[in-house]
């Protein structure tokens with residue numbers, strides 16, 4: 001597809017999306033130009049809008065178009081609880097449970113020394129200041145149960161303890177609806193240790 | 197990620213890309229906004245440019261920013277040969293072989309009755325007119341060796357024969373460098389039938 005500069009430029013630009021190689025980028029460009037030009041225009045404007053208007057909430061770090069996001073400003077939420085998550089998608093998963101009514105701190109990442117992501121990149125100082133502002137009484141660590149998520153939770157827990165705060169962590173255990181036979185052994189072991 | 201309208205709009209727009217579900221769209225939006233805003237701006241402009249300037253070559257149907265593409269206008273190419281391919285990516289694969297110096301007709305698709313893609317959608321009348329213009333002496337069918345590609349080649353061959361032209365088809369056979377043991381039986385059977 002070396003015929004047009006505009007097409008080449010589009011394929012190159014699509015390759016900057018995570019998980020998109022040259023074949024996918026070609027297929028996407030072909031699809032948009034052959035079958036969905038309105039989609040191309042729509043995506044172009046959406047990118048422009050989002051890149052121009054979306055920034056981080058001053059309190060919780062999540063994406064917002066305001067200075068402080070609507071969750072942080074919501075007076076019906078419990079401002080004494082602070083739940084620490086890795087991404088807005090994780091926050092959104094917690095929200096869908098309807099089981100949590102406190103506030104959030106969104107790290108927008110996780111500690112990952114190999115990728116050069118340190119404490120500063122995920123706003124740990126801001127989180128520690130926030131957690132010790134006198135209003136927050138419980139910090140719930142809801143980073144993912146992956147190696148990097150666990151390491152991040154550990155570092156945050158240590159930092160909070162140094163400031164006299166003891167965070168809680170989401171319980172590990174057997175997923176609801178699953179049969180023990182098909183659950184991995186590590187999960188069963190944790191479910192045993194964390195038994196109620 | 198229900199916090200910002202601009203972000204939601206971006207996620208929805210990304211979902212129009214082929215093969216992108218809601219999870220991938222969220223990941224892409226997060227990546228662009230958190231780690232690659234220049235990439236978002238670049239992609240936005242590239243989409244705008246391509247949707248505005250790329251159209252179809254009047255002769256061969258491929259994508260071009262001109263009225264007639266540079267391949268069709270190239271006097272060093274053999275204008276008596278016409279190779280029929282499904283997509284610009286297929287044309288590009290043939291070009292990389294350096295084994296073909298004729299012209300192309302790019303269907304920009306394949307016959308697919310189930311998806312509502314008929315002869316008109318892939319420009320068959322234009323192809324037949326082109327093939328019988330007196331200049332073209334050989335039509336090579338290089339549609340893919342899939343069920344739909346084969347069916348498309350068959351329909352084109354019938355149409356050309358009705359106009360007194362006999363097209364050729366790319367040879368089916370064992371891929372170069374492969375061991376028979378690992379080649380599928382259909383391919384081996386075709387290689388036997390098409391043996392030289």
Ligand SMILES: [Zn+2]
Nearest residue numbers: 057060069072
């Ligand atoms: Zn906020």
Ligand SMILES: [Zn+2]
Nearest residue numbers: 253256265268
């Ligand atoms: Zn052309």
